[in-house]
Structures are given as C-alpha cells and as structure tokens.
Amino acid sequence: MERIYIFKRFERFWHWSQAALILFLMLTGFEIHGTYVFFGYEDAASYHTTAAWTLVGLWVFAVFWTITTGEWKQYIPTMDKVDAMLKYYLTGIFTDAPHPFKQTRVTKHNPLQRLAYLFVLVIINPIIWTTGWFYLFYNSWSSWGVGWLSLEWVAFFHVIAAFLMLIFVIAHVYLTTAGATPLAHIKAMITGWEETH
Amino acid sequence: MSIPRIQFLAVGALAILFMLAGMANASVEKSKAAAKAPAVAAATDKKPAKESKSTADHSKFKELDKNFKTGPDVTKACLECHTEAAKQVHKTKHWNWEWVNPQTKQKLGKKNVINNFCTSVESNQTFCSACHVGYGWSDDSFDFAKEENVDCIVCHDTTGKYKKIPGLSGHPNYKSMEWPPHSGRFRPAVDLKKIAQNVGKTSRQTCGSCHFFGGGGNAVKHGDLDTSLINPGHALDVHMETNGLNMTCGDCHLSDSHEVSGSRYAPTASDDKGALIRGSQDERNPTTCVACHGNEPHVTEAKLNHHTDKIACQTCHIPAYARGNLHTKMTWDWSTAGKLDEKGHRIRTKGSEGRDLYDSKKGHFTYERYVIPEYVWFNGNVRFTLFGEKVDTDKVKINEFLGSADDPDARIWPVKVFRGKQPYDVGNETLAVFHTAGKDDAAFWGNYDWDKALAAGMKAMDVEYSGNMKFVETEMSWPITHMVAPKEDALTCAQCHKENGRLHAIQDIYMPGRNNTPIIDKMGWTLALLALIGVLIHGLIRIVTSKRG
Numbered sequence: 238m239e240r241i242y243i244f245k246r247f248e249r250f251w252h253w254s255q256a257a258l259i260l261f262l263m264l265t266g267f268e269i270h271g272t273y274v275f276f277g278y279e280d281a282a283s284y285h286t287t288a289a290w291t292l293v294g295l296w297v298f299a300v301f302w303t304i305t306t307g308e309w310k311q312y313i314p315t316m317d318k319v320d321a322m323l324k325y326y327l328t329g330i331f332t333d334a335p336h337p338f339k340q341t342r343v344t345k346h347n348p349l350q351r352l353a354y355l356f357v358l359v360i361i362n363p364i365i366w367t368t369g370w371f372y373l374f375y376n377s378w379s380s381w382g383v384g385w386l387s388l389e390w391v392a393f394f395h396v397i398a399a400f401l402m403l404i405f406v407i408a409h410v411y412l413t414t415a416g417a418t419p420l421a422h423i424k425a426m427i428t429g430w431e432e433t434h
Numbered sequence: 435m436s437i438p439r440i441q442f443l444a445v446g447a448l449a450i451l452f453m454l455a456g457m458a459n460a461s462v463e464k465s466k467a468a469a470k471a472p473a474v475a476a477a478t479d480k481k482p483a484k485e486s487k488s489t490a491d492h493s494k495f496k497e498l499d500k501n502f503k504t505g506p507d508v509t510k511a512c513l514e515c516h517t518e519a520a521k522q523v524h525k526t527k528h529w530n531w532e533w534v535n536p537q538t539k540q541k542l543g544k545k546n547v548i549n550n551f552c553t554s555v556e557s558n559q560t561f562c563s564a565c566h567v568g569y570g571w572s573d574d575s576f577d578f579a580k581e582e583n584v585d586c587i588v589c590h591d592t593t594g595k596y597k598k599i600p601g602l603s604g605h606p607n608y609k610s611m612e613w614p615p616h617s618g619r620f621r622p623a624v625d626l627k628k629i630a631q632n633v634g635k636t637s638r639q640t641c642g643s644c645h646f647f648g649g650g651g652n653a654v655k656h657g658d659l660d661t662s663l664i665n666p667g668h669a670l671d672v673h674m675e676t677n678g679l680n681m682t683c684g685d686c687h688l689s690d691s692h693e694v695s696g697s698r699y700a701p702t703a704s705d706d707k708g709a710l711i712r713g714s715q716d717e718r719n720p721t722t723c724v725a726c727h728g729n730e731p732h733v734t735e736a737k738l739n740h741h742t743d744k745i746a747c748q749t750c751h752i753p754a755y756a757r758g759n760l761h762t763k764m765t766w767d768w769s770t771a772g773k774l775d776e777k778g779h780r781i782r783t784k785g786s787e788g789r790d791l792y793d794s795k796k797g798h799f800t801y802e803r804y805v806i807p808e809y810v811w812f813n814g815n816v817r818f819t820l821f822g823e824k825v826d827t828d829k830v831k832i833n834e835f836l837g838s839a840d841d842p843d844a845r846i847w848p849v850k851v852f853r854g855k856q857p858y859d860v861g862n863e864t865l866a867v868f869h870t871a872g873k874d875d876a877a878f879w880g881n882y883d884w885d886k887a888l889a890a891g892m893k894a895m896d897v898e899y900s901g902n903m904k905f906v907e908t909e910m911s912w913p914i915t916h917m918v919a920p921k922e923d924a925l926t927c928a929q930c931h932k933e934n935g936r937l938h939a940i941q942d943i944y945m946p947g948r949n950n951t952p953i954i955d956k957m958g959w960t961l962a963l964l965a966l967i968g969v970l971i972h973g974l975i976r977i978v979t980s981k982r983g
C-alpha cells in the first residue's frame with residue numbers, strides 16, 4: 238500500500254483542537270439557545286465564551302501558519318473534477334470504482350473538499366465570528382456607534398451559522414470513512430500518513 | 435515568487451488588528467476599574483450606628499424634666515433648642531402629604547392619591563393621621579403652619595412606648611384607654627416625660643411604626659416592609675441584619691433638614707453614574723443601590739455587570755418579597771363588604787395564620803408570603819389615576835410604571851401588584867372617595883351603607899355624589915426594593931434565560947435561552963436530520979455493496 242505524509246504536526250494539532258472546540262461550542266451554544274439543559278445556562282454561557290476565545294487564539298496561529306507555509310493554496314477553489322467527485326460519491330463508491338482524485342502533498346484536498354472547506358472558511362466562520370464578537374461585546378455597541386444593531390438579528394445569524402456548522406460536521410465526519418479504508422482518513426489526521434487509493 | 439511578500443503583508447495586518455483589539459479591550463478594563471474604585475471605598479467604611487454617640491443627653495435637660503400634658507407641649511419644649519426643626523418639617527412630604535410631580539404636574543401625596551387599600555384620606559383624617567407627623571389633623575381646618583403641631587416624638591422616640599392611636603387625629607392616648615377597641619385590653623396613658631427625655635435618632639422601629647403598618651396592619655401594604663425588619667437575620671436583609679451591618683432606614687434614606695431622600699412617587703429607577711462620593715455636589719438620590727455599590731458591583735462574574743444597563747439590582751437580589759414569615763395582603767375586594775350576620779353584627783373570618791379573610795367593614799382579602807414579584811420596565815415615571823379623572827374601563831390602573839426596552843433610563847424592576855375592587859361613582863365617572871371611619875352616621879364602618887358613605891366622602895372632595903355606584907377592578911404597583919437577600923440567594927441566570935422564566939411578561943427584548951426564531955430552528959434541525967439520514971443511508975449502501983462485492 239502506498240503511503241504519503243499529508244498532515245504536518247501543527248496541522249494535526251490544529252485540526253483536532255479545532256474539532257474539539259467546535260463540538261464543545263455546539264454543545265454549549267445550543268444549550269444557551271434553549272434547546273436542552275446540560276451544564277445549566279450559566280455554565281454553558283461561560284464555557285461557550287471561554288471556548289470561543291480559545292478558538293480565537295487557535296485561529297490566530299492557524300491563519301499565521303496557513304499563510305506563512307503557503308498552505309492557503311490548498312483552499313483555492315476549482316471546479317475541475319467536481320462532477321467526477323459527485324458521480325463517485327453517488328455511484329462509484331458503491332461499485333469500487335477508482336477514486337477520481339489523486340491525493341498528493343500539494344493537493345491534499347479533493348475538489349469537493351476544497352469547496353466545502355472554503356464554504357466553512359468564507360461563509361460559516363465569518364458569520365459565526367462577526368456575530369459571536371458582537372454577541373460578546375453586546376454592552377459596547379453604543380460606544381462603538383452600532384447601537385442600532387439588534388441582539389435578535391445578531392443571534393439570528395449566529396444560530397443560522399451554528400446550524401450550517403452542525404450540518405457540515407455531520408457530512409464531514411461521515412466522509413472521513415470514505416478513504417481507502419474506513420479509518421484511513423482518521424488515521425492520517427492522527428499520524429499524518431495517508432494510505433492512498 | 436512574490437508570495438512571501440503577500441504573506442508578510444497579511445501577517446502584518448493581522449498582528450496590527452490583534453494589537454488594536456487588545457488595546458480597545460485594555461481601555462475598557464481600565465475604565466471599568468476606575469468606575470469600581472469608589473464602590474470599594476464605600477464598602478469599607480461601614481460603621482453601624484449601634485449606640486448613641488450624641489453629645490447631648492436629653493435626660494439632663496431641665497426643659498424636658500416636666501410632666502407634659504400633650505404632644506404639642508413636648509414639641510414646644512423641643513423647639514426651644516431646635517428652633518428651625520418644625521419649619522424644616524413643614525416643607526416635607528411627611529408633613530404635607532402632598533407632592534407635585536414636576537414631570538407630569540400631577541398632584542400626588544397621600545392627601546391626593548386614591549389607592550386600593552383604605553382608598554383615601556379625605557374625610558377620614560382622624561384615623562389616617564395616626565401616621566401623620568403631626569397632632570390634630572382631623573379635617574380640612576387643620577393648621578399646617580403651626581409649629582407645635584409637628585410630632586417630633588414619633589420619629590425620635592427610642593423607648594418604643596409611643597403610639598399614635600387611629601381615631602385620635604395623630605395623638606397618642608393621654609389617658610388609659612381600651613385598645614384595640616372592644617378587646618378588653620387597656621393601654622396605659624403615654625409617659626411623655628420619659629419619652630421626651632429619651633429621644634434620639636430615628637430607627638427601624640420609629641420608621642417602621644408607620645411604614646411597616648401601611649394599609650392598615652403589619653406587612654399589609656408594601657410586601658417588602660414589615661416588622662420582621664426590626665430584628666432581621668442575614669437571609670432576610672443583608673443590610674439591616676442585626677448581627678451584621680445592622681443598618682437603619684436612615685443609613686440609606688439620608689436626610690437633610692428633615693427632608694428624607696427616596697420616594698415612591700418619583701423613584702430613581704436607574705443611575706448609571708456610579709457610586710456617590712462624599713462631598714459630591716451632584717444632586718443624585720443617595721437612596722439607591724448604585725449610590726454605594728456603583729454600576730459594576732460584580733467582581734467575579736463580569737457578565738453580570740453587563741446586565742446593569744437593563745436590569746435593576748432589585749430584580750435579581752430580591753428574589754421574593756414578604757420573606758420575613760409575615761403574610762402581605764395581595765388582594766382586597768371592597769365589593770363584598772357590609773354583610774352582617776343574622777343578628778346584624780359584624781362578621782370576621784380568619785384564616786389559619788390569623789389573618790382576616792373577611793371583615794364586614796372591609797370585604798374579602800387574600801394574603802401571601804415569599805411572593806415572587808411581577809416585573810415591569812420602569813424609568814422612574816409613575817402616572818396615577820387621580821380623583822376626578824374620567825375613568826371609562828372596569829380595570830383601572832391606580833398607578834402605572836412607565837418605561838420600555840428602548841428607553842435608556844428604564845430598568846426591569848420587581849413590583850408587587852396589589853389588586854382590588856373598589857367603589858366607582860358611575861355618574862361622575864371617577865374612582866370614588868368614601869367616608870370610612872368616624873363616630874358619625876355616614877361612616878361606612880358604622881353603618882355599612884355605601885350611599886351614605888359615598889355621599890359624605892365625595893362631598894368632602896367638593897363633588898356631589900351621583901347616587902349611582904359600582905365596583906371596578908383596580909391594580910396598584912409597588913416597587914420592591916427592601917429585603918435584599920444574600921448573594922447566594924440572588925436569581926440565577928437560568929431563572930430568566932429559559933422559556934416561561936421570571937421575565938416572561940417582558941416581551942420586548944431578545945433573551946438567549948428564551949427567544950429564538952422558530953422557522954430557523956425548524957429548518958435547522960430538519961436539514962441536520964436529513965443530512966444524518968442521508969449519510970446513514972449512504973453508509974448502509976456502501977456496507978451492503980461492499981459485502982456483495
């Protein structure tokens with residue numbers, strides 16, 4: 238079996254800590270939202286805030302890393318082979334057809350992945366960030382000159398983004414099993430080494 | 435490659451961004467610290483006034499070593515030294531029972547307001563003036579300019595033996611008399627000499643001798659003021675706790691020239707200017723939580739400080755009122771008053787706690803303790819429905835606390851809402867004044883005849899009774915501000931941040947945990963569920979096809 242080193246140490250650390258934080262933010266976020274009681278509102282709100290700040294910190298490093306290593310190019314969208322990927326997931330994967338995408342160190346994401354991650358990067362995250370920050374600094378709005386903002390709308394978009402994130406996570410977690418073997422992708426994200434198709 | 439330069443620029447821009455954010459944050463923290471400082475200072479100089487530190491011992495004054503015959507005689511003696519005292523009292527609400535709200539121009543004060551307890555003072559002064567700081571107010575001929583009419587003792591007694599008796603127009607009993615009436619018990623004549631020789635500062639007892647008994651009995655009216663506050667424990671009142679701070683009413687209700695601060699006719703609903711420092715020349719009300727604690731009193735949970743721009747301290751820190759084990763009156767239905775037994779005698783039925791449930795004189799009551807307040811927006815403006823105002827509904831708001839979410843001066847306040855049914859003059863379309871107590875033929879408590887009582891009451895207001903009356907439902911709000919609980923007992927976040935929480939009546943704000951956009955929730959969960967089902971089916975097909983293959 239062919240193996241290539243895809244995910245560097247920082248990237249793996251980033252991925253798993255981000256995953257944990259996002260799961261935790263969803264858990265506490267939907268509790269704040271009133272969907273269920275788990276930690277209790279007070280703790281949920283304070284954990285959510287702490288986790289949000291931690292994610293901010295992680296992101297500073299991640300953005301720095303992505304830019305300085307040039308890895309940002311991994312997210313440049315391409316429509317090339319998107320249809321082939323879709324066809325593969327809809328039929329090929331069941332018939333053991335060859336994977337249309339060849340993973341390499343310079344292109345580690347397949348075109349669908351690129352699009353999906355880009356969507357997270359440029360749609361979900363910015364919404365969650367901006368609304369999250371406004372939410373955090375609710376009391377400073379008037380001194381920032383944005384007193385006209387309404388919490389209702391800020392929360393509205395924060396919640397929409399939270400749902401989008403949830404849907405992304407469901408699809409993402411499932412697709413980790415679509416590697417050469419069901420655990421191949423997960424292993425890759427733990428060890429860095431991917432078994433290719 | 436030109437990429438390194440882009441990288442450099444991007445990193446630089448990011449670094450600057452974070453520095454700016456950090457600076458903004460630091461300046462916020464700094465201004466917070468500045469606002470906090472006075473509050474800390476105020477908290478450390480707490481010295482409860484336990485024993486008199488006065489430089490004068492009144493028992494050594496020969497002016498007071500006399501067998502005074504009446505209250506006014508005592509007052510004259512007081513005024514020999516305290517030459518300006520009566521003039522000062524003459525300017526106060528305690529004396530005039532009248533106050534004009536400069537904003538609404540409404541003429542308020544006990545003399546003018548109709549409430550839904552004993553309803554109105556007019557025509558009933560001989561009784562009501564048991565809580566007037568004066569002697570002799572029995573009708574409109576009372577001389578408000580006479581200095582010896584001021585009652586110094588009722589506020590400055592320290593013996594606890596001074597009691598003004600309803601029916602004596604503000605006087606105590608100078609002779610032994612049966613009290614309560616028909617009880618077979620006798621009150622000895624008041625010992626004015628002893629009392630005069632022992633005057634001192636006001637106390638929880640002296641203020642309480644009227645304010646704990648509003649509405650005609652202990653704990654009846656306010657809900658947050660009753661005799662349990664004379665000797666309260668920690669759980670009841672963190673400020674007045676006898677073994678703790680042991681504060682008196684006057685420690686918060688600072689007075690100047692006999693004018694006592696704090697008023698429920700014009701309460702200070704919000705103050706965002708921080709703690710009041712001694713010497714400060716601004717004319718803010720010193721009787722607020724903020725005056726000592728500032729606007730950011732929460733040290734460990736900063737998020738709580740973010741609530742002070744919307745929520746009055748009282749809302750969280752007085753989780754319930756009437757916590758002193760005494761029941762406060764919640765409703766009063768005058769419409770059933772006047773029923774007598776077969777022999778034509780007054781009926782009184784008592785509940786298990788010894789509280790009147792029915793009294794022929796007054797109608798039906800209900801009482802509660804440990805009552806959860808209702809909550810309203812309140813900006814300090816109170817509008818009253820006054821006598822003579824045309825009222826065309828069967829649900830009258832005796833007073834209304836004004837304010838809303840988008841009013842920067844409004845805070846969410848806890849209130850006791852007292853509900854009742856009381857007489858209304860149909861012809862004059864106004865809440866009615868009726869003659870309640872007195873030895874004459876018209877007094878309702880003697881004759882149980884509404885028409886006579888109303889004719890006399892309305893006449894005293896210079897209006898002719900139309901002869902046609904009915905009972906209307908009324909509501910009156912009382913701000914809850916006393917009986918501040920220990921911080922462990924304050925409301926928790928989740929008591930409001932949930933569906934049907936404490937603030938369910940306040941609907942003009944978005945509160946996380948309570949509000950959401952139902953359509954977004956429905957769509958969100960549906961799509962998430964579909965995604966989950968989708969991947970499960972996909973996975974299932976993969977498993978099945980791979981087995982086959």
Ligand code: HEM
Pocket residue numbers: 258259262263265266267269270271282285286289290292365366368369370372373392393395396398399400402945946947949950
């Ligand atoms: C995956 C990431 C996140 C998810 C799924 C998420 C989800 C949620 C949800 C569902 C709520 C409840 C909103 C409501 O009902 O009004 C919430 C509240 C909140 N979120 Fe997030 N959130 C995330 C990230 C963030 C971030 C990054 C920030 C800040 C930068 C943030 C700040 C907040 C704040 C301040 C609240 C209100 C908490 C309070 O009651 O004080 N969130 N979040």
